[in-house]
Every structure is written in C-alpha cells, then in structure tokens.
Amino acid sequence: MRTKRSLLGALGTITLVLASALTSGTAQAAPSAASPTTSPAVRSELLSPGSGIICSSGNFCASVWDPAAGRFRVFYFFNCARYSLSNWNEWGEAQNSQTGGAVARIYGSSGNELRSYPADNAVYGVDWAPVYSIRNC
Template sequence: MSGNTRRSALGVIGAVLCVLVSAFATGPAQAASDTPRKSGSYMMIMPPAPEGANSPSSLSARGVAAASPTVSPWADYVHTTSGHPVECKEGNLCAGVWDPAVGKYKVFFLFRCNLYSLSYWNGWGQAVNNQIGAAAFFYGQNGQVRDVVLPENRPFTYDWTPVWSIRNC
C-alpha cells in the first residue's frame, strides 16, 4: 500500500470516527432538571398540553379528524395528563406523545428490543432512556439517524414530528 493510499484510508477512518463521536455526543435539547428517581425508575412529567388542545372547538373537531398515536409492533402504554408523573421502569425506553383523540399524553413503554414504526406522532412530548447499557436511535422519514439517546439520561422534552421510527436497542 503506498503512502498516499494509506493516508487516504486513515483519513476516511478518521472522518467516520468523527461522525460517530458527534452522533453520540449530540444529545436531545431541553433536558429536564432534578427529575425525581424512584428505585431504578424515572418519573416523567409531561409538558403542558399543546396550545388550543383543550379548547371547545378542538374537542368537537377532535372526534372526527384525530388519530391516536401508535407504535408497531405493539407496546404497553398509559394515558396521562400534563403535570402528572408517569413511572418509567428500569429496562424501558419511555416515550410520551400528545394523543389528540383523547386529549391526553400517551406514554409508550418500549421494553422489547425492536425497531418501532411510529404513526401519528406529532408535536412535543417527553422521553427517557432507562435501559441498561443500550442506546436508543430515533430515525427520520428516510431512515436517517436523527438522534442517539444514551441510557440513563434524565427525561427530556422532544419534538416527535420528524421522527418516523425508534430502535430501542
């Protein structure tokens, strides 16, 4: 291998390493501060409801046009209101998104290692990676990695609109 070829190969390897380091160093914005933790669990507090989400006009129109957020394959979930805590137990990637069909947040508990396709995930919600040693990957429409969330982060506010799928392992 000539000197130029070796330097070129090293340059490519260096560039790939820089991209990987920046992907893992980039964390989601707006981390929640001093979130209570309970014996291996994190308590997530959902943000305020979206602007106008509970107005009489949106409530009447909601029944006709609103679709509830889902994941495929199926995962456990709960509904909760703004400001109420939801426990994210150890081993889960927990993700909360506004559910306009019921006027509450829907929090999914992604426990099984999978690539989860998201449907009707729009606007701001919360997430926390409370898995043991597994990073979570948020993907955009074309399969590009949008964010990498390292385990045991505190809950953070996140805009789900550009996210089309999540791999929790």
C-alpha cells in the same frame, strides 16, 4: 275562496320544503383525531393531567400528545426492536431507563438517525413530528 287558500297554502309549503332540500347539503363530520400508535404495538397508557413521564427500569419510554384523548400518552419500549410510529405529531418526552448501557435511537423518514438517547434516566424534550421510527437498543 276557501279552496283557493288551501291550494295556495299547500303550494307554499311544498315550495319551502323543496327549497330547503335543494339548499341543504349533507352534514360533514369533523375529522376525528387519531391516537398515536406503534408497530409492532407496545404497552401504553394515558398520563394524568399535569404528570410527567415515569419510566421503569428496563424500558425506553416516550410520551406524545394524544389528540383523541386530550392527554399525553406514554409508550413503554421493552423488547429490542425497531418500531414504526404513526400519528406522532407533537412534542413530548423521552427517557431511557434501559439496563446494560443500551442506547435508544430515533430515525427520520429516510432512515437517517436524528438523535440517540443514552441509558442515563434523564428526561429529554422531543419533537416527534419528524420521527418515523424508534430503535430502543
């Protein structure tokens, strides 16, 4: 009788292990949030919670939400160039503190100009979702 119980217990355990292996799939990790970037790369830093954009003279500055960090990230565009944007999906700010009257422009997916920003040190709200590139001069 004792042998029958041990055999039944072992069969029950094997059945539970097999059923558990067949019903459970591999765990899928949640997709990680990607930080916004530029190409070519420019200097950037995370803003302290509650602080706004501060743009030093000679720069066109743009802030955008960084979902990987859970804070806004500000990018400093100094060298005159056209910069491609990746993972700029939220609202943020832009401030043109360049000298010599340089006008910064943002462009859509087809290269169309969406908006221009004069060098007036004003802070503008920007929806970065439709923006694919920036030319800071």
